[in-house]
Amino acid sequence: MPTTLPPALPAERPLVSVDLAIFTVRADRLHVLLVRRPADASEPFPHQWALPGGFIQVGRDQTLEDCARRKLLEKTGIDSPYLEQVGAVGSATRDPRGWSVTHVYFALIPSDDVVLQPGANASEAQWHPLIEQAVTESLAFDHAQLLSQAIERLHAKVEYTSLPAFLCPEPFTLPELQRSYEIVLDRAVEKSAFRKRIFAQAFLEETGETRITGKRPAALYRLRYRDRPAYFPRTFSPRS
Amino acid sequence: MPTTLPPALPAERPLVSVDLAIFTVRADRLHVLLVRRPADASEPFPHQWALPGGFIQVGRDQTLEDCARRKLLEKTGIDSPYLEQVGAVGSATRDPRGWSVTHVYFALIPSDDVVLQPGANASEAQWHPLIEQAVTESLAFDHAQLLSQAIERLHAKVEYTSLPAFLCPEPFTLPELQRSYEIVLDRAVEKSAFRKRIFAQAFLEETGETRITGKRPAALYRLRYRDRPAYFPRTFSPRS
DNA sequence: AATATAAGTGGTACTGTGCAACCTAACAAG
DNA sequence: CTTGTTAGGTTGCACAGTACCACTTATATT
Structure with a gap:
């Protein structure tokens, strides 16, 4: 008998979130939707640009993808775009609030359908061309890396x-x-x-x-x- | 001001796990490593075959991939095989113990290196040819679906x-x-x-x-x- | 030495791409 | 009405990579 039996359920659970790279074409350029983190200094990365997303709501989202679609609807008003999971990134250090894992999705929407919703929580949302590396490389958390992964996937799949x-x-x-x-x-x-x-x-x-x-x-x-x-x-x- | 502001941190957190599809070739057939769930009736799916895996240990695993490598080492004694994340599946219903999200990885190991470890928690581990659909389609939880996803990814990538x-x-x-x-x-x-x-x-x-x-x-x-x-x-x- | 067999090489037909010239349907200028 | 311009759409040829098949090479066996 081993000295330490693994507990049936873990004592401590990670934070679980979904983040979205929502792409569209405006003015002949590929754009991604970014939101500003709340200015409130009690929040991590206040006032910085980030990918839209949020924590899973256990009582509300039936599945991971439900959560992604909910976020997408909240931000853009679009309810059935092309949506694809890119992957998950989890570590002890990526969020100062503790061990967290996020699930990156990318969405493609036609420019016409874009109707930015006046953020439910008053957060500012804005389209940014991917050319603007100053912005896309200095996002909150590890979102620059997540965005890179999404772009890489998009680039690869466009070929075939x-x-x-x-x-x-x-x-x-x-x-x-x-x-x-x-x-x-x-x-x-x-x-x-x-x-x-x-x-x-x-x-x-x-x-x-x-x-x-x-x-x-x-x-x-x-x-x-x-x-x-x-x-x-x-x-x-x-x-x- | 909206009536319900989203809480900074969620009150309830999902269970977070990693599951592995470890492939090898034996006797000219592709095999996958499966483990038996504990016979203890207090556990879900007792005594059924499942993919090896387990919950993230927040105090021990630095990253998601660390967790996958740890599991792999525990089961097979291999410490540096080819390992790739397939994706994540999360829902309220896939585990009877509550909202859970699992992260599927697949690993490829050369048949020679296979040294099945006498399970740390006495769990039985065994290679199963993918031909045995009776087994691979009746795994615990949604592991049959997870295994399908891993095989699909493997099949696709082998082409190029x-x-x-x-x-x-x-x-x-x-x-x-x-x-x-x-x-x-x-x-x-x-x-x-x-x-x-x-x-x-x-x-x-x-x-x-x-x-x-x-x-x-x-x-x-x-x-x-x-x-x-x-x-x-x-x-x-x-x-x- | 002849034979069998698996490793490895070479050559031809075919298919899909790269490239460039060409045809076509509209508008605009004179 | 004629002609020029422009972007959409088509055609044809050269080339590259693959499928297929025949051939050569190196070893063991008889």
Whole structure:
């Protein structure tokens, strides 16, 4: 018999929270939503910019994702954006109030839908372009690192999914979608190869309408599935 | 001023745990390590098979990953396998003892290194082939779902990383590595294309030695980096 | 020495991408 | 009405990487 049997339940429990990296495209730039920490000096990191988020409310949130959706709704008024868990970070030191673990989600919302809610707790919320490294690298807690993880995930998945489509207000044209890819990837994309690749997966529906923007009209599309992205083919000797 | 200001700290905190899907290859099959829940009827899911894991010990684990490594060391005696976080699942109902959130990691260990530790708390640990769906689909808690997530991640990443190399005892031959891919992918892989793809990334070091296994000797390799996999190239119009 | 077998190499067909030229539908200027 | 301009959309060719298959090489066995 071991000298110290592990207790059935731990005496002390960590703080559990959710943090959100909410992305949108404004003025041809990728933006992330940040909120100011309360100015109250009794709170950690007063008045600094941070990712929106908060503690799990055991009596209110049924699941982790519920909590993330609740936060998202509170801040933006959006109730069904694309939402994906990035990962969890937990340590004894990341929050001065004690051992804590947070769960990072990223959300993609079309710029049109953005209606910033006048914070329930009077907190200031603002869109910041990712270009502003002075801001995004000096966030409260370890949020700069969390944001980096979210961006890294987004960058990686854009290469082989239709994620940027969730940033486009529907209906959208193909050049608009391409621009969305270019903004997220931060590099130019070949028009012809892009079209072939997009149409190789059948995740777009033609609306039949066109958008007249001065020159030749562009065909309008909408997503066939609002809840999940399309995946472009990988390659590892897939037997034909 | 809102009627209910959110409390600075939550009154009630969830249970926080880590669960591990530890994979290895035995007898040409992918296996996962499972442990039996204590027979004590006061515990949830007594005597059922479950993923190894446990609650965070706030006084002992500095980080989430520390906790995962500690569990891994306790069960297998391995202290530096490949370890990757899959994600977190939290809900009010997944543990009868209350709101809980668990963090799923998967680990890959070479079959040679496997030394099952006679459980510190006398719990029975055993390797189970993933073929045994009767077992892997009837685990305690939501562990069947957690295991599925881990397998799904593994399956996905094998397509574009060198992960199966972490399942091979070093040094290994190229055909052995190929077999490792085939076991994880559960399909045949083309020899010639495989070699070209592997050598296109420079993550293997030739030992200079060869393994004589009856027929023509095979060159032996070891990993250049033990801590991270190699990534095979993606494709999205990377401007040349 | 002949044979069997697994390791390793080379070559061709095919497919998807990169690139660039071209066609097309609208508007605007004269 | 004609012509030029511009952005959307299409076509075709060169190239690179893969699938497939045939071939060579090194060892053990008979």
